[in-house]
Amino acid sequence: MNISRSTFVLSFIAWLPLVATAATNPTTQDFVLDNGLKVVVREDHRSPIVTAQLWIKVGSSYEPPGQSGLSHALEHLVYKGSSKACAGEFAHILKKLGASQNAFTGTDFTFFYQTLPSGRTGVAFEILADLMSTAKLDAQDFTPELKVIQEERRMRVDDEITASAHERLNSIAYPASGYRTPTIGWMHDLQRMNAVQLQQWYQAWYSPGNATLVVVGDVVPERIKELAQQYFGHLEKRAIPAVPAPVELASAGERSLVLHAPISSPRLIMSFNTPSLATAQNRRSAHALRLLNVMLAGSESARIKQQLQLSEAIFTDVQAEYDAFNRGDSLLTISTQLNPDKLNDADEASARLWQVIDSLKSKAPDPAELERAKNILIANSVYAQDDVEAQASTLGLLETIGLDWRLADQNTDELNRVTPQDIQNAAITFLTHERLSTAKILPEKNNG
Template structure:
C-alpha cells in the first residue's frame, strides 16, 4: 500500500439509487468502488474483484492509540483482544471456530488511528461474517475474569515485542521524545503501568464511546455484487441503533524549536541510530504537494539496491551494515521522516553519522537527475501496485483512506500527482524539513549480555 494520500477531498458526487429493499440510499460510484450509507450512520464500501471466488470483509473503527488520554494508553489494543471473548449468542472461541469451519480466517489489528477486524472467506459465506461482526458491535461480553487473564497476555506481548527487542525499545522511546504534543508519542500497545491499571469499567466505557455504527466503516472486496452486499449489510447492521460518537479533539504537534537527543541502553550487539525530522502528513500539510515530494525523497535515499544509501553507504563506502528510511504520510496527525542505520563492523558511529549528513547536504544543494527521479518514481509506484494484488490489501487501502478522512476516491488522483513531482520540489522539502531544528536523534547504546534477536542475528 502506498504511504501517502491526499488532504481532505471535496464533497463526494452522489446519486440516488434504489437499494435492494426498495429503500432510497445515497450511493456514490466510481469505476472501482460503490458506497452505501445506512440510516444509523454506518458506511459500506464495496469493490468488486471477480478474479477468484473469495472475499474479504473488514470493519474499520475510527479509534486507535492517538485517541487515548493519559493513563489509558493502549486501551484500544486491549479492547481489540477482548472483542474475541464472545457474546451471549456466540461465546468465546465460537466465532473463530465458525469462521474456520467455513474455510476462512479472521484477525484484527490496532494502529495509531484505527482498529480493524477482518475475515477472509469464500464468497458465499460472507453473511456469516456480517452476522458475527454485527453481534459483537453491540453485544460484547466484557467479563472481568476474562479481562484479568487477557491483561496478562497483553503484558507478555509487550515484553516480547518491545522490552526484549532493542530495535522496538529504541523506537518506542524515540516517539516519546519526537512527539511532544500529539498522541503518536504513546505506544500502540500502551505503557506497562497503564496496562496494569485498566479496570473492566474503563474497557466498557471505551467500547460504549467508540464502537457504534456511526464510527464504523465496512469495507468488502472480492467476488461479490455490490447490491448483494448492501442487502446483507442492511439486514445485519441496519437494525443496530445509531448513536453519536464521542468527540475527540485532534491534538496538534507544537512547532519544533531545536534539536532533541536521547540515548537508550539495551542488550544488543550493534548500536543503532534514528534521525527523525518533524514533517507534515497529508492531513496536516499546508501545501499538499509536500507529502508527495517527501515520499520521493525517501525513495531517493533508500528505495531498492540502487538507492543512494544502499549503493553509497552500505556497498560503496561500507560504513553501514544496513539503512532504512521511513515516512508515513497516511496519518491524521503530524509525522516523522526517519532515517535508521547501524554501523558496519569496525566503523565508528560518528563516521556513519557524518556520511548520512553528507548525503542529506548533497540532496539539499544539488538537484537529482531526471533519470534518478524517474527510476525512483517507477520503483515506488510498482511496489504500491504489486502490494494491491490481493483483495485484502485493496480493502485495507480503501479502509485506511476513508477512516483517516482522506477519501477512498483519491487513489487515482494520488498516482497522477505523484508522477508529477519535480526534482525542484524534492530539493525544496529536503531544504525545508531535514534541518537541525526539526531533528530528534536517538541512539541505541549496546550493553553487555545476550540480546534476543539482536541486530545482525539470523532467526
C-alpha cells in the first residue's frame, strides 16, 4: 500500500500540561544485534496485545531518476512468496490468530507490521524476518502485480486532480532532492520497470543494518531480545549504499504551475521550502514551524480559517500541512478552494493569503494564541498513547529518518521552549517568495 506524505500523519509526544511530566514516560529500551538490526522495545501492559513493526530505510527519495516506484512495488511483491510461505499463506495464519497486518511505503521508509496477541510475538518476528530476507520475487508474479500498481496510480493520482496537482507541485518544490519523486512512481517508469531491477533493489536495501524493529505492547524486554536473536540473528550482515539526506536549496526562487480541470471553482496550493527536525540547524525552529502551521490553517481557530474561510467566506476549504519528520528538508503547504460566489480569481486569493502570512511577520502572536496551538498538539499526542501502533510508528519513524527515538520523550520540553518571537522569526525566515512554489488549478475554459 502506498502512503503519501500528505496522509501519513504520525502523532508525536507534544506539550503536556502540569501533572503529565516526563516521569510518566513508558519504559523503553533498545539494543543492536551483531548483524546491525536495531530493536526498540516499549512496554505497555494495558492490553494483552503487541505490535511488531519492521522499518526499512528506503523509500521514493532514494530512487534514481528513471526508476521511480521501486520501493513501493517491492513492498507489494515481498508478499507473493518466500522460503517459508506461498502468496497469502502468512495472511491466512495471522487471520486465524485474530491479528492485523499491513505495509506502507513513504518517501523515506518502507515498513511492515503485525498487531496480535502478545503471546504470539514470535509469529510476527518469524514472518517479518522471512519477508525481509527470503522473498522470492518471481518474475511470473511481477507483471500482474505491476498492472495492479499502475491501476492504483490511475485511480489515486491521475484521475484525482488535487492529488495530481500536489504531485506536480512537489516536482518543482524540490528542485535539488529526491523528494520530488512520487512514492507510487511516475507512470512512464512503472511501464518500463522490470523484475531484475526489483530484485537488485531488494538486495541493496533489505539488510538488517538498514532496518529497525520496533515492538510495543504487553511484552518483557528480555524475552524480546531472545526472540529477536532467534528469528533475526542469523540474517546476513551486508554493506548498505550511502545516500545523502535530501537537502534543498534555501532560496530556489519563486516557482509556479497552472493546471486546468473540470472543476467549478479555482484551487490554490502554496508550498514553502523549510527544514525538518532532522535538517534544522536548531530543532527549535522546526518546532516553531509545527506550531506556525497550526496557527495559520491547521485548526478551526487558525488565522486563515477564521478570517478568509469563516468570516469573509472567500474559501470553502482550507488545509495546512507541515511534515517535520523527514530525513531531509520539508515543505509547509497551504491548500485552499475558492468560493466562486465571493472570489473567483486565484491571484487575488494568493494576495489575501499573503496578507495573513505577513501579519505574523510584522507582529509576534499573543501568548494565548500560541498556547491554543500547543493544546491542539496535546490532544493528538495524548490520544496516540492509547494506541500501540501509533506509539511504535512514532519510534520507528524517528529512527528511520536519522533521529533518536528518545526525542519522542524529550519533545515535551522542546515544544514548551517555543516563544511567540520564535513563531515570528520562523514566518520571516521561511515564508518568503524565494522559497515559494504555487499550483493553481483552474476550471477548464469552455471553447464551445
